[in-house]
Amino acid sequence: MLRTWFQKLSDISSLARTEAMLKEALTDAVHELGFDCYAYLNIQPVRSYAVSNYANEWQQRYFDRDYKDIDTVVKTARTRMEAFTWAPESPRKLSSRVRAFYAEAGDFGIRSGITIPIRTAFGHMSMLTVASHKPSLSLERDIDQLAAVTAVALLHAKLEQQEAEPTANAQVELTARQALCLKWSAEGKSMRAIAAIEGMSFATVNFHLNNARKTLDAGSLAQATHLATKLKLI
Known part of the structure; x- marks a missing residue:
């Protein structure tokens, strides 16, 4: 099922002619997989941004409060650079700030998911997450790493080509x-x-x-x- 879905994601990236078509097709595909929402996150020192159908309030809060610096999913993505499943860890293993972060995410229906990170140009990283309101996640088979990375790389290229408008981004201010x-x-x-x-x-x-x-x-x-x-x- 998951391997087929990655192929579908590749097809979507290839066929979508507009940004609106791509976002709509992504939403439909995520629902077909049994998940609730998606988040493409492009992480750069200054230009970090998201293309996502998470709640707008949560997206902007994530950037305004620099949650990417404490988000253990982002930390795991940086360290492993391979597709993985996730759910909140045992509270005893987490700092109070991280526990509060997970509690907030849970309030917006983000409790478990699959994340696929890829390396992009000039040493940066992008990642696609499909998330669920369920407190835990189990897959019938291991994730096909090659299929996952290939699909997300094609999505990244399409978003770059279309210069997709971020749904949220880090705020940079000049005097x-x-x-x-x-x-x-x-x-x-x-x-x-x-x-x-x-x-x-x-x-x-x-x-x-x-x-x-x-x-x-x-x-x-x-x-x-x-x-x-x-x-x-x-």
Whole structure:
């Protein structure tokens, strides 16, 4: 059943012509498998985001409170980099913060599931989770790792190709002067030109652009302007 489902996921990724078609087909497929919802999570230092049909309130709370840093499913995905099933561990093994996290997730009907992580470009990670309200999960057969990873890799490629709109994402903030200097840089202005236009010193422009680059975890000014544009910060 699960192997067939992974093939179906591959077919969905191949056939969906629009973002709306892809999300609708994913929802239907998850329900056919006997699960309640799905979450595709793309984890990067700054641009972490989700494409999911989890409750909107839970999705935004997850990012606003940096839950990915305590989510044991994410930690297991990073460590194992293979498909696995999960359910809350014994409370005695968990910190109070993690117990509270699982309790909140449970309130939104997320109690067990299957997660398939994959490595993506430039050392990042994406993962697909199908989740259930059931407190435990058992499968008839072990997960076919190759089929799982192949299906999620195709889904990742389709979402990237369609530039799918995140349903929730980590919030990144630039100061007004950082955004201003980055905007001029995106318009092709040099630091000396920006200084002349805005009446700043060259050192001040360099200071703001360098801090903006660090905030965006970018390796260069060009990457910082690209990221800021993509995140609609400028």
